[in-house]
């Protein structure tokens with residue numbers, strides 16, 4: 001466990017779990033405290049899984065407070081990851097939306113990255129992607145993106161308004177969406193969202209969806 005700016009990096013022993021495709025997620029729980037929460041895989045060094053946490057509520061705060069050596073419930077990998085068969089990748093992250101990109105960047109051979117944060121303290125997380133171009137509010141990540149979008153295949157993760165703005169600029173982008181998830185594998189319908197009039201379970205039909 002270590003602080004990364006305003007976030008917390010939780011590193012767990014991998015055991016028999018596979019890290020999966022970048023953009024997939026795991027359900028992570030501090031047993032006996034609260035139900036599991038969905039977490040993107042951030043880093044996959046040998047023998048470990050790394051998750052970047054933002055303590056926004058009871059579940060994520062409980063995970064930020066686990067003690068070294070404490071046993072966790074980790075289930076995954078789940079959902080659809082990013083398609084990596086892109087010629088000119090550009091990673092675009094907002095806030096905790098940086099989480100899946102260190103693992104994505106490793107898989108894609110360090111492509112260009114744009115990151116946006118709401119404060120300098122949050123922006124310290126860019127240390128996880130040392131070559132990234134970083135903006136801090138009031139500048140939004142879509143400003144530099146507008147200059148680069150023509151020549152790139154965009155993979156984006158961040159808050160919903162950012163994803164909508166990215167989608168408007170880059171209609172072929174791959175976007176990582178969020179919804180509250182109770183099970184993570186299609187059983188509870190808690191993550192249902194309506195897309196083009198069709199109900200989708202984001203945990204199995206996503207979380208990565210084509211912007212179109």
Ligand SMILES: Cc1cc2nc3c(=O)[nH]c(=O)nc-3n(C[C@H](O)[C@H](O)[C@H](O)COP(=O)(O)OP(=O)(O)OC[C@H]3O[C@@H](n4cnc5c(N)ncnc54)[C@H](O)[C@@H]3O)c2cc1C
Pocket residue numbers: 025037038039040041051052053054055056057058059060061096099100177178179180181207
């Ligand atoms: C596929 C996926 C991957 C994720 N990866 C990460 C990650 O790598 N790191 C990380 O810190 N968080 C990640 N999240 C978000 C995280 O799982 C939620 O923020 C978490 O459920 C919050 O739980 P909580 O008990 O701490 O807060 P809660 O009390 O459940 O929520 C706190 C606030 O966040 C809102 N909220 C809760 N869950 C969501 C959600 N999924 N989308 C939008 N708003 C929500 C609530 O309405 C409330 O306002 C991911 C979510 C998904 C679906």
Ligand code: FES
Pocket residue numbers: 180181182183184185186187188189190191192201202203204
């Ligand atoms: S989280 Fe249960 S169906 Fe998606």
